[in-house]
Amino acid sequence: MAARLFLLLLLLLSLPASASAFELPPFKDRLFAYPGILEQRDDGDYRIVDYREMRDINGRDAVPQRRVKGNYVDTGVRRVQQDLALRTDSGPIRHFTVGRTKSARLIVVYLHGQGGSRRQGVDDFTFGGNFNRIKNLTARSGGLYLVPDFADFGHKGAAEVAALLSHYASLSPGAPVFLACGSMGGALCWRLARDERLLPRLGGLLLLGSMWDAGFIGSMPFERRLPIFIGHGSNDTVFPVEQQEAFYASVRRAAPGYPMRMVRFETGTHGTPIRMTDWREALDWMLSLP
Template sequence: MARFLKRSTLLAALLCAGFVSSASAAALPAYKDEYFAYPAVISSKDNGAYQVIDYNEMRDINGRDAIPEKRVKDDYVSLRARANQQDLVFKTEAGNVKAMAAGKLKNASFIVIYLHGRGGNRHQGMNDFTFGGNFNRVKYLTSQNGGLYVTPEFKDFANQGEAQIAALIAVLKSQSPSAQLVLSCGSAGGALCWRIAANEQAAPHLTGLVLLGSLWDDGYLKTASFKRRLPIFLAHGSRDPVFAVTDMEAFYQKLKKAGGNYPVQFRRFESGNHGTPIRMADWREILNWILK
């Protein structure tokens, strides 16, 4: 009898493990795709990995927002995800980390972390109405499909910030051991994306990186994350005055050449500015590509 119970327990565990794996790899269902789909693909190469996307400020800001750059029209937003949204303080080995979270704090099937840029805070990536409702969309897609969406604060974009985010990742993974983890960064937050990708403790937990109007790091090509072919999604405005699109495109080409068809995607928003990728990047496309 005892032997039978042990075998039954083992079988149940294996079935549960298989369920978690298949659930995390399942494609996220459509959600307001008609509002967030790219207006048009101007050109494409590398079998679709690199795409130039049509962007028009009058259409994609003034036509989309009730109050331009401050509040999107209601049709773009669902407030359902607010039901399980919390403002928290995570106790970590690097000290307390303030963060907002929406979704399952334990046993999440996948986790998405958004790191803000200079001058931002934990509220930026949880705001339902700014950036054309795009943060609301990633929050909804994650929290309503068994995942966890987290937007933390950190002390800097260097050593202290790296320690805090690495420690936060350790806590989140301890609560959801089977979860795939996508780290996304806007603007200067990308400095932390690259630091975490090179961090010996945190990097093995990563499933993919997302950089929106952000910076590059040639040193990444020497990391273990590069060697294990960590998927990377890059999105950039062609008129970005902070980080030149030509430099990010050059980095994309380095990845493709050095990695032997490395898993990297690039979306160039033609005539887009520094904040355009945060507003326009298709989160369902991004997550389904990385999580599969």
């Protein structure tokens, strides 16, 4: 079975890249689908999802918060995973790549939060197997998944990530770049979204238990209608959900029809969106936008 998966991945990685919109191939969609919608509005752009710790952690993990049950993952994707260091003007940048490093169809980048490292974003078994899912979704679609280390969440870290993205984006000129921001990683995502060299390549931001940008309205990414997905726990004590919801509402008021979605995980805490966000649904929505 593992040999067949490896051959399938090699076949997918040999396919030509395309700049046209496409959908990510299914991968364990039933297991990672939202367990129930308690409320929705704004034509489904805002949803409250039923989250229960006993079901969504204790019932999903073999060892709660440490190791998900085996049926949630497929570790064959490790065959196309590399731990690399890229020399740039900003210094050497350690990072993982998963999938195609040249002529990728899309590039997904995960930026960790305070106290994290590049290893968090490739850990197959924590966060309910959701990082294993994005690795598989990206590799199976002929794309590239990137997870870097960086010095800080300020100018230096942003310069490092921008240098890394510039390198890989140049090797895949038709690939949209999606920035996924865990917690404080959002500080980097907002900085990168204002980089006029990078902005034209961005396909969207995914804010996972992360922060808002008080100066977003009227900014370059706002004027370009950069798609934004927000996943947030209602019991997040680091970034209060009320402020993230206020940000969502303010953007929709300022620009009706703005491509923005929010999923509130009811009773979820700070790390819940990383565990529970449906990567395929969020990215397929962004890929479908004109």
